[in-house]
Amino acid sequence: MSILVVMEQRAGAWNRMSFETLAAARHFARELDTTASAAVLGHSIGPLAAELAPKHLEKVYAVEHALLQDYTPDAYTIALRQLLEVAQPSIVLFPQTYQVRDFLPKLAASLGKMAVSDAISHRVEDGQLVLVRQLFQGKVNVDSRFAGDAPHFASLQAGAYAPDQLAAPAPEGAVHPSLVEKFVPRISPADIRTRPLEPFRESQHLVDLGAAEIIVSVGRGIKDAGNIPLIEKLTQALGAELGASRPIVDAGWLPNERQVGSSGQTVAPKMYMAIGISGAIQHLVGMKASRTIVAINRDPDAPIFEVADYGIAGDLFQVVPALVEALQKSK
Numbered sequence: 416m417s418i419l420v421v422m423e424q425r426a427g428a429w430n431r432m433s434f435e436t437l438a439a440a441r442h443f444a445r446e447l448d449t450t451a452s453a454a455v456l457g458h459s460i461g462p463l464a465a466e467l468a469p470k471h472l473e474k475v476y477a478v479e480h481a482l483l484q485d486y487t488p489d490a491y492t493i494a495l496r497q498l499l500e501v502a503q504p505s506i507v508l509f510p511q512t513y514q515v516r517d518f519l520p521k522l523a524a525s526l527g528k529m530a531v532s533d534a535i536s537h538r539v540e541d542g543q544l545v546l547v548r549q550l551f552q553g554k555v556n557v558d559s560r561f562a563g564d565a566p567h568f569a570s571l572q573a574g575a576y577a578p579d580q581l582a583a584p585a586p587e588g589a590v591h592p593s594l595v596e597k598f599v600p601r602i603s604p605a606d607i608r609t610r611p612l613e614p615f616r617e618s619q620h621l622v623d624l625g626a627a628e629i630i631v632s633v634g635r636g637i638k639d640a641g642n643i644p645l646i647e648k649l650t651q652a653l654g655a656e657l658g659a660s661r662p663i664v665d666a667g668w669l670p671n672e673r674q675v676g677s678s679g680q681t682v683a684p685k686m687y688m689a690i691g692i693s694g695a696i697q698h699l700v701g702m703k704a705s706r707t708i709v710a711i712n713r714d715p716d717a718p719i720f721e722v723a724d725y726g727i728a729g730d731l732f733q734v735v736p737a738l739v740e741a742l743q744k745s746k
């Protein structure tokens with residue numbers, strides 16, 4: 416048994432979720448008493464692949480071809496199928512990015528396999544990996560076990576594993592530094608039938624919530640866009656960035672770049688305040704690594720309180736003005 420992580424890069428820049436998946440792979444490898452390797456696809460990809468050399472992996476495959484310069488589902492599927500024949504991994508892990516959503520079902524189906532998508536956690540039972548996924552918007556957790564012959568495919572949800580677990584010691588028997596190996600797949604221009612356009616970007620001035628030390632996020636409890644200035648007063652008093660749960664962004668009350676969660680940004684500030692946010696798993700995965708979490712919610716049973724270090728069970732329309740007043744007085 417062995418594990419292969421397919422890392423994602425675009426124009427030579429890593430997708431940060433790849434490092435979460437890499438950390439998870441090393442975790443799985445340790446618990447399954449096996450080794451983890453990584454692959455990265457692209458053109459002139461050697462220097463980027465070499466960055467993985469110190470990551471305590473058994474091998475790093477630099478999958479190199481001019482037709483992998485820009486992502487296409489056809490070239491990626493062809494290249495990975497050929498790599499899998501050589502590397503022979505038991506489990507192939509991917510970060511659940513938009514790109515992976517695009518080609519992983521195609522890759523798995525081309526081999527007559529299924530892919531377990533969007534796993535949020537795992538455990539090892541009788542030497543077998545059990546991946547946990549969520550159904551019905553996080554209301555039900557299901558266990559997924561692989562059956563049949565390898566390779567088995569899975570993708571991991573953003574924020575489900577912390578990338579800093581890479582700092583943990585190398586698993587027993589792992590080679591260090593990792594061996595970087597060039598792999599040149601056979602791809603011809605006629606194989607490529609579709610080419611994605613440039614990814615759509617809503618805003619030219621993205622807010623980097625990842626760099627903020629304090630984030631105050633607002634959820635559906637705010638009731639109306641006209642009430643958001645109340646939360647902005649609190650962000651000003653705290654010197655915080657404003658974040659939001661997805662319904663606030665979906666309603667167009669705040670821009671996309673402020674969304675925290677599995678389909679927004681993953682953040683880990685010194686303090687994260689969740690105001691009128693219930694604590695759905697898709698929100699939690701984006702902020703649960705924050706050092707201190709404060710929640711304000713009028714429902715004392717709201718799931719957000721399970722991850723909160725400090726909780727105020729109360730009406731935000733009373734609590735927030737009182738907090739703003741207290742903060743202003745203390746200055």
Ligand SMILES: Cc1cc2nc3c(=O)[nH]c(=O)nc-3n(C[C@H](O)[C@H](O)[C@H](O)COP(=O)(O)OP(=O)(O)OC[C@H]3O[C@@H](n4cnc5c(N)ncnc54)[C@H](O)[C@@H]3O)c2cc1C
Pocket residue numbers: 552553633634635636637659660661662663674675676677678679680690691692693694695696697698701711712713714717729730731732
């Ligand atoms: C594929 C997918 C991806 C998703 N990605 C994300 C994502 O990236 N980020 C994200 O946030 N969600 C995401 N979601 C949505 C997620 O499942 C939840 O629906 C969402 O997080 C709920 O937002 P909320 O907590 O603001 O709203 P609700 O769940 O409606 O919660 C509102 C909360 O406000 C409280 N409240 C109401 N009035 C008051 C008051 N006066 N004072 C205090 N508290 C009050 C309520 O008690 C309640 O707990 C995703 C869902 C899917 C299926």
